[in-house]
Amino acid sequence: MKKFLGITLGILTAIGGFVDIGDLVANALVGSRFGMSLAWVVVLGVLGICVFAEMSGRIAAVSGRAVFDLVRERLGPKAGLANLGASFFILGLTVAAEIGGAALALELATGVNYLLWVPGVAFVAWLVMWRVKFETIERVFGLGGLALVVFVVALWQLGPDWGQLWQQAARPAPPEGEAVPTYFYYAIALLGGAMTPYEVFFFSSGGVEEKWTRSDLSVSRANVFIGFPLGGLLSLAIAACAATVFLPVHVQVDSLDQMVLPVALGVGQIGLALVILGVFAATFGATLEVALSSGYCLSQYFGWQWGKFVRPREAARFHATILVVMIVATALILTTIDPIMVTEYSLVFSAAALPLTYLPVLMIANDRDYMRDKVNGRLSNTLGTIFMILLVVVSIAAIPLMLATKAGQ
Template sequence: MAGHLASAALSPIVPEGESTWTYWYYAVALFGAAMTPYEVFFFSSGAVEEKWSPKDVVQSRINVLAGFPLGGLLSRSIAACAAVVLLPRQIGVEPLSQVVLPVAEAAGRIGLVVVLVGILAATFGAALETTLSSGYTLAQYFGWSWGKYRRPVDAARFHVAMVATLLAGLGILATGVDPVLVTELSVVFSAVALPLTYIPILVVANDPEYMGAAVNGRFLNALGTFYLGVILLAAFAAIPFMIVTGAGA
């Protein structure tokens, strides 16, 4: 079974009834999910609040280099479990709750509880990140006092913005809209907006007056420019792919 999964991953075949454009659409969506603009505001603002030093940047790089491969491995594991357990039974994964079905069959109730706790932690953490990022973004744009360590009375508009963002998210869910569809659309538009956050960072990284000795060198600029090309390609392709494929339908 493992050999068959590896062979299918290395030599993918587009099933009948589906188009290659659909797979490109989801490739762009996954790319947008890997580096969403809100994370730029969240981590940069958090770095200011936590008073990061060069040592913290090293730790952050280690987290990225370890976290991204681990996240990719776990994502592929989920897809593999779904292919082995759900696909033979003609079960299509629609809501998030169906993702845990392979774990429930393989590990029983204990494994199911562990996965549910993990999903709760992941979704709760993501909600906190986006809430804080929204507060950071609005407060910094309008020049408000901001900071999670500031009391609400000292940064009232910052805290109100976070509460309003959280309530808006709950209101969207209360309409009964499919949260998975909302997530898919949001990450696609994240890919569209990504150049607006990446290009300023690349410009600042090349400013010797701001960066000092940490300014980008030729090698980092080469990597940054290459990645900028990938970002621009994904940004320009996202909307056409969404229209052509009917949002991956």
């Protein structure tokens, strides 16, 4: 019964935690501008995160060590440091974006300017990370994010032309009037949102926090292969809602209040309240996950004591790292920089750094010194290799496309 409960709650947590501010913004924006013609990217991203999250969970369960704990040992100090630098920069941007997203959700709920909420969101998030147990953090905010299922209900209530949505999804090409470089720029942003690096850092470190062993591989795989695809379904529902409401009138989504409008139109005030709750829970939960991931990767690389399974004073540098990241991210948002813009840039930079994140995972999952008889099989290696080739292409194209399209304008 205990294992069943762990699997069930883990699945629900994965669903709620999959859709963060990056997925919310990217899918709504793409749906309003390109319809469902980029749905294939979401499907590809879900497959990719499933492949590498399964590897990272298996690494944690078999070796008892998180991915970044093995990066320096496996890649060497210099390559590991390059990986750490890129990952830490992206994590910092993402924390800022998530804090901004949670503050924007509170603005929607109260009408009070989001900048006034930013310090409070950051402080409460830090307090939760310092005092609340890992398992509670993961489940409460992940389950709260399940309120985003209201997008699926809203899509049904809006009564879209299902045939037209299917035609858009079945035609993976730029709609009339859209340039090919812009189309692929947003494809890269969507892929970056689906395969955000912090997901594997948090997933593998969480496995160590929860003391996974070989007997917990079924729990890990259930979280991955049921939770992430259902989270992807929410992403597609968000894009389809935007395509139904905004694409016909040629309005591009560029704010959070526009993103939730289809739910209000489809389900009414109750739906609007639920979606605001879901957005807050998802973005606040992601704030915790990303900030913790920053502490995980830095502490694991330098060999410091880390984790919420030990007292804060015994992992002082881990908690100090989180505090500094929260302060810097809060200061960035308080400059009045647009949180949506920060989100869009963080997605593209995430995409550019994807090979640095996932190459060590693939290497470690094939190393018998760590994995013994649980090394990758033929299917995992084939899919992992195909995705690594794709991610290298994406990383090379990401920044040039951002410059050439002026960030998708």
